[in-house]
Amino acid sequence: xxxxxxxxxxxxxxxxxxxxxxxxxxxxxxxxxxxxxxxxxxxxxxxxxxxxxxxxxxxxxxxxxxxxxxxxxxxxxxxxxxxxxxxxxxxxxxxxxxxxxxxxxxxxxxxxxxxxxxxxxxxxxxxxxxxxxxxxxxxxxxxxxxxxxxxxxxxxxxxxxxxxxxxxxxxxxxxxxxxxxxxxxxxx
Numbered sequence: 001x002x003x004x005x006x007x008x009x010x011x012x013x014x015x016x017x018x019x020x021x022x023x024x025x026x027x028x029x030x031x032x033x034x035x036x037x038x039x040x041x042x043x044x045x046x047x048x049x050x051x052x053x054x055x056x057x058x059x060x061x062x063x064x065x066x067x068x069x070x071x072x073x074x075x076x077x078x079x080x081x082x083x084x085x086x087x088x089x090x091x092x093x094x095x096x097x098x099x100x101x102x103x104x105x106x107x108x109x110x111x112x113x114x115x116x117x118x119x120x121x122x123x124x125x126x127x128x129x130x131x132x133x134x135x136x137x138x139x140x141x142x143x144x145x146x147x148x149x150x151x152x153x154x155x156x157x158x159x160x161x162x163x164x165x166x167x168x169x170x171x172x173x174x175x176x177x178x179x180x181x182x183x184x185x186x187x188x
Contacts (some may be wrong), residue, residue: 049083069154082143088174
């Protein structure tokens with residue numbers, strides 16, 4: 001949840017604020033293609049999200065004696081897939097915003113329902129049927145479920161194959177949508 005929030009709140013500053021200030025226009029006229037700019041912004045936010053996720057995991061393990069029953073490498077892989085999904089979603093939402101305020105408002109509008117409907121705080125099975133249906137479309141649901149299975153139950157890759165497939169698909173689809181939407185937003 002913290003990784004999702006840090007990535008999705010960092011994107012409005014990384015894209016919308018630079019568009020408002022004018023530094024993004026300078027990058028767009030540089031002799032590099034726009035895909036490189038998008039990849040740079042995306043990779044920077046992914047690095048930030050992974051760093052925060054690793055920091056939280058290390059603090060949990062050292063200060064609170066949290067034990068990871070499964071593979072720590074698989075936990076890092078799941079963090080990476082989660083960040084990949086959130087960055088793609090964040091770039092799409094930020095590209096539709098005119099300014100930083102609107103981008104932050106869009107991110108908040110998506111983040112808070114995602115936090116409460118993804119099973120992080122409350123079991124999905126105890127939610128009304130329509131909320132359970134909504135939770136099936138949220139990437140945080142699958143990240144939290146997969147991390148819970150690996151860290152608590154010691155699950156391996158076959159046990160979380162559904163979650164992995166959904167996260168990879170969501171990330172690829174969001175990135176495929178983000179690239180043209182970002183390019184079009186830069187020509188406005």
